[in-house]
Amino acid sequence: MTYSGKHYDFEDKRRGYRQLALDLQGLLAGESDLIANAANTAALLFDALPAINWAGFYFLRGEELVVGPFQGKPACVRIALGRGVCGTAALQRTTIVVPDVREFPGHIACDGASRSEIVVPLLGERLLGVLDLDSPRPGRFDDEDARGLARLAALFLAASRTNEPCGSLPRADPPRTP
Numbered sequence: 448m449t450y451s452g453k454h455y456d457f458e459d460k461r462r463g464y465r466q467l468a469l470d471l472q473g474l475l476a477g478e479s480d481l482i483a484n485a486a487n488t489a490a491l492l493f494d495a496l497p498a499i500n501w502a503g504f505y506f507l508r509g510e511e512l513v514v515g516p517f518q519g520k521p522a523c524v525r526i527a528l529g530r531g532v533c534g535t536a537a538l539q540r541t542t543i544v545v546p547d548v549r550e551f552p553g554h555i556a557c558d559g560a561s562r563s564e565i566v567v568p569l570l571g572e573r574l575l576g577v578l579d580l581d582s583p584r585p586g587r588f589d590d591e592d593a594r595g596l597a598r599l600a601a602l603f604l605a606a607s608r609t610n611e612p613c614g615s616l617p618r619a620d621p622p623r624t625p
């Protein structure tokens with residue numbers, strides 16, 4: 448697979464997200480591994496979307512969110528449900544657009560450069576986690592981003608196995624018998 452890089456027209460956001468949805472479908476086609484798909488989705492979004500400094504996933508583990516594949520600066524690992532923008536979006540199962548992170552009570556600052564943020568819940572039969580994007584530009588995200596990213600999140604969920612445990616092997620290979 449060769450990824451050809453940016454060719455999106457985000458002057459027209461609707462058009463840009465349409466192009467991105469087609470590319471995401473192509474990127475995930477034939478692969479259902481959750482972590483692999485999350486990693487490639489985060490990489491595609493980070494590369495394709497203008498004015499982004501963090502793009503990635505938090506997955507629900509019990510009562511908290513745990514960071515998953517992402518692109519950007521290292522991030523806080525665990526976020527309790529109801530905390531920060533991510534925990535609030537997860538608890539309310541709704542997309543949250545934050546035009547100015549300094550105005551959001553309890554915002555968790557992972558990268559001091561972030562000025563605005565959008566968090567989209569990953570909702571299948573159950574809440575799987577959230578998709579989180581940060582921008583250094585105030586007011587970077589609007590309803591068109593919310594719609595476009597919800598569509599991308601739905602494509603990611605549809606392509607990925609969401610309920611399969613990790614495999615396991617014994618610590619050492621059993622001795623070979625001649």
Ligand code: SME
Pocket residue numbers: 501522523526530531532533534553554555556557558561564579581
């Ligand atoms: N700002 C988020 C925390 C995650 S980072 O942005 C990667 C929040 O308040 O939930």
